[in-house]
Amino acid sequence: MNLVLIIISAVLVNNFVMSRFLGICPFLGVSKRLDTALGMSAAVTFVMALASLFTYFVNLLLVRLEIEYLRTIAFILVIASLVQLVEIVLQKVSPTLHKSMGVYLPLITTNCAVLGVANINVNEGYGLLESVVNGTAAAIGFALALILFAGVRERLENSAVPKALRGTPIALIAAGLMAIAFMGFAGLG
Amino acid sequence: MNKLFSAIKNGLLDENPTFRLVLGTCPTLAVTTAAWNGVGMGLAVTFVLVFSNLFVSLLRRFIPHRVRIPCFILIIAAFSTIVDLCLQAFVPALSESLGIFIPLIVVNCIILARAEAVAYQHGPLISMADGLGCGLGFTIAITLIAIVREVLGSGTFFGLDVTGGVYVPMAIMVKAPGGFLVYGLLLAAFGTLLAARRKKEADE
Numbered sequence: 332m333n334l335v336l337i338i339i340s341a342v343l344v345n346n347f348v349m350s351r352f353l354g355i356c357p358f359l360g361v362s363k364r365l366d367t368a369l370g371m372s373a374a375v376t377f378v379m380a381l382a383s384l385f386t387y388f389v390n391l392l393l394v395r396l397e398i399e400y401l402r403t404i405a406f407i408l409v410i411a412s413l414v415q416l417v418e419i420v421l422q423k424v425s426p427t428l429h430k431s432m433g434v435y436l437p438l439i440t441t442n443c444a445v446l447g448v449a450n451i452n453v454n455e456g457y458g459l460l461e462s463v464v465n466g467t468a469a470a471i472g473f474a475l476a477l478i479l480f481a482g483v484r485e486r487l488e489n490s491a492v493p494k495a496l497r498g499t500p501i502a503l504i505a506a507g508l509m510a511i512a513f514m515g516f517a518g519l520g
Numbered sequence: 521m522n523k524l525f526s527a528i529k530n531g532l533l534d535e536n537p538t539f540r541l542v543l544g545t546c547p548t549l550a551v552t553t554a555a556w557n558g559v560g561m562g563l564a565v566t567f568v569l570v571f572s573n574l575f576v577s578l579l580r581r582f583i584p585h586r587v588r589i590p591c592f593i594l595i596i597a598a599f600s601t602i603v604d605l606c607l608q609a610f611v612p613a614l615s616e617s618l619g620i621f622i623p624l625i626v627v628n629c630i631i632l633a634r635a636e637a638v639a640y641q642h643g644p645l646i647s648m649a650d651g652l653g654c655g656l657g658f659t660i661a662i663t664l665i666a667i668v669r670e671v672l673g674s675g676t677f678f679g680l681d682v683t684g685g686v687y688v689p690m691a692i693m694v695k696a697p698g699g700f701l702v703y704g705l706l707l708a709a710f711g712t713l714l715a716a717r718r719k720k721e722a723d724e
């Protein structure tokens with residue numbers, strides 16, 4: 332039951348992009364076309380689930396050694412090596428998948444959603460299963476927002492936008508309107 | 521001296537991280553619910569930016585090209601840990617309200633971008649000046665966004681009541697949608713002003 336609550340909270344109520352403001356850079360950067368948005372979403376989901384798993388054990392180790400203050404450094408190292416590892420494995424196992432995901436993978440290291448979810452897992456005191464579920468659900472929430480927004484932006488391309496608002500400003504305003512829609516989920520938690 | 525000055529000015533105006541490059545958007549949107557938060561976040565990022573630029577620049581001959589990104593991230597992570605611990609110790613209230621976004625300074629793309637584009641190729645003084653310029657540009661920009669959101673959303677200016685009974689604060693401005701809306705509109709305003717200035721310069 333608790334897990335269901337975590338999923339609903341991470342996907343809808345506290346959506347990473349729309350309510351917690353994590354992962355805005357890729358959200359604005361790769362949402363111009365639907366297919367790139369799908370590729371990025373898949374890559375992020377994969378890395379966030381794995382990162383939640385690994386950082387859980389790293390955190391246990393840090394607590395055991397009483398060096399929790401090194402958490403930021405340790406987590407970012409884990410995430411960076413994880414991204415590298417995923418890239419190498421993917422290249423060997425499935426070159427086609429690597430080709431479609433390839434360009435997005437290095438970008439994920441600096442996606443604050445990944446480090447963010449690792450930190451949230453620790454702050455909330457989640458156990459192993461809860462951490463992985465939270466990581467995956469948060470990534471699905473990110474994917475949901477990104478894919479919906481890519482659809483909106485494809486429509487924006489073809490509409491008459493005032494000159495001053497063209498490009499990023501109108502995208503941000505559209506995202507604001509989407510965030511209002513996501514506020515509607517607030518009562519669910 | 522002139523070169524240092526123009527490096528600072530470059531970060532403040534022409535390459536303002538928030539309004540021109542649109543980098544570091546997560547903290548820009550997340551912490552700008554109150555003006556003091558904007559100032560605090562901006563100064564924290566400025567500190568990390570200046571020192572990470574300095575160290576990347578000093579170590580640039582020793583960092584192999586292929587592994588430079590992990591090296592940059594390690595340097596940045598060290599300084600954001602310092603900031604995190606200092607804020608927790610000296611300004612716990614600010615640390616509380618910035619929350620998870622202080623450790624997330626590590627993945628602020630402004631810092632990595634400056635390390636890669638400037639500090640890895642220039643001397644320590646120019647790099648520090650660039651870090652200072654970009655940091656202050658970021659600070660001013662997010663403080664501006666925070667002031668607009670705070671005045672409209674909470675009816676206060678740096679904590680002082682400014683409604684004067686004339687208007688009712690719109691809570692949505694300090695919630696998530698307000699962040700996107702205010703940032704989008706200010707971005708459009710800044711872009712228009714800069715374009716007008718460029719046009720005037722070109723005409724002269």
